[in-house]
Amino acid sequence: MNNENQTIRGIDVDLICEFFLNTQRQGPGNPEATLRALSFIDGLTDDSRIADLGCGTGGQTMTLARHAPGHVTGLDFYPGFIERFNANARGANFGDRVKGVVGSMDDLPFREGELDLIWSEGAIYNIGFERGLREWRRYLRPGGFLAVTEASWFTDERPAEIHDYWMEMYPGIDTIPGKVAQVQRAGYLPVATFVLPENCWTEHYYAPLAKARELFLRKYAGNATAEELVAFQRQEEALYDKYKAFYGYVFYIAKKMGV
Template sequence: MTQDTPSIHDFDFSLICEYFAALERQGPGSPEVTLKALSFTDGLTLDSRIADIGCGTGGQTRVLAQQAPGQITGLDLFPDFIHRFNARAQAEGLADRVRGVVGSMEALPFADEELDLIWSEGAIYNIGFERGLREWRRFLKPDGYLVVSEACWFTEQRPDEIERFWVDAYPEIDTLANKPRQVQQAGYLPVSMFILPETCWTDHFYTPQVSHQQQFLQHAGNAAAASLVAEQRREAELYDRYKAYYGYAFFIAKKVA
């Protein structure tokens, strides 16, 4: 990428955290698709252990908690995200079974076969889809579920502009058709998959940023903040232009014992 078109990875972590911490969601999604993905799992009880990996401030985690029984641990690398996560859980009366911890998805703080469900919305790319599938598997009980949303190509061929953008941001991005094979090769039974609707990008991710961006610029007040906002606006424009070629999809899988 040139200096005129940086990717999100070119910015300081603290600046990224400051920008996204005030948002309900740190990536495309919605309560409706969270619940739809959850509907493909079964067997959860009050004793179940659930982990939301890369939970952000916990928008989707609180939706899970409203429908899924058991204890839920949210994990994220950014302490400010986890502070907000726990404050919201406390405010909504969920702190007795929902808690956030600071940690890395590369070194999960769980025992082997401790978890009944691993959840990760729009975050597994940080470790890589196939690596995450392989390394997280050992933390699941036999027949435990893994549910993740992942960026995918919808077509075999794409315009050069969006191809360059995504390959720079996430070199592992692959076609929707190849993902179930990767899931199966990592030791899971593919249960279901579905594409997130456009509203998960527009109404629930990009539109809420519009009013937030001006406040962020006034608060941060520096060139790096302005560049970050410009990049987020460019991402929204690219999605509007090329949404026929890519998007997020949910993948629901069960660990093969």
């Protein structure tokens, strides 16, 4: 996440982040999908530099760090996420190899060409897919990799209800071929794409949200804004259940071409 917009649908971003602080993942995904994406990336060594942008509390980052060599930096704008991230890294005994820092996706604290791999699950939408591809590219070494998940249409046409919802929430959503074309235009070689399975949404994202909602509403009993946030989450879940044949998250793995 970045903090360019202080509200989402009129709800304070800090309140939204506090809600997600009680979840292991802040978006759809699972360890198997993370590892499948990692399997398309080669050339990593103990000296490699990896950045997970919009890392949240680091659920996916810890999986990545367990199975990839090198030094991993998680970056997120919300200090609460980074505090939890670093506690998780210490608990996993990663020592100095994995570290979370507070920062913005649109002003990365890395040198040009410093990174061997940029990772971002469910977060590039915060600055836009095409913009993220273009701006992050300069931080990758030639031949470095990028692996991101992005909301994508599975069909060229879809029911008006879900189309209108996504046009309001994220007009940058596109079909998979459309996203691959954006990857190419930004100066990458597309390496692989795959759709995240349904359990990335149901078992690993929406099911844990039920407990988070309970804790959140208990803390903010009678708070209309908190109740609105929970209602929005429930609406999102209901729409996914109804229209999951038409959209989902897709992993895009690409390699930087040229200098």
